Amino acid sequence: MLQYWSALTGQPLTAWLGGKTIVGGLLGAILGVETAKRLLHWQASTGDGFVVPLMVAMVIGRIGCQLSGLSDLTYGNVTTLPWGWDYGDGLARHPTALYEIFGIGVLARFVMRESFTTQPGDRFRAFVVGYLLLRIGLDFLKPPFGPASAGALAPERWGALSVIQWACVAGVAYYGRDIFRWVTQGRSPVA
16 A cells, blocks of 8 residues: 555545555565564474465465456556556556466476575475565556556655565665575575
8 A cells, every 4th residue: 555655645545455466465474473573482494385385376366467457556667678467548558467477487486496494484484575676676567657547546656666666675775684684604595
């Protein structure tokens, strides 16, 4: 909702219920699980078993985004590339959902390597960091960094980044200690 805050002010409840992002759901789930684990004094990592189901669910969700047209606000900016996709407004746009599906596939190749995981939870942490970095990049191919479709909402920008990108930056920063450990141990998920 924060990404469309000014555009949604004064709109009916139905407008507020659309256009949600997996980034908010993923970061909210992490916050909820980590809070519950602290309250219960739970020390064990719980995320690695969720990596494959999350990837499959995200790919299925992005297929839906790709096929939904302009209504779910996940389309890309106008492009002249030969694989541009017409989402129903007569303009060829970056198929950002397809790019994301491809990115998740590449990410899966790296985070599922046995040689990468040195600690329980590394696979999940690497997946989240990789996905958030992917989204930071992909969101530059979406409004507000290009024209929105006529009558469609354009996400808020706070400075140089959109609200979703800032959430991704915060999520990556949360895992900064792990990123430092991977880099210093030579275990980077993309090495």
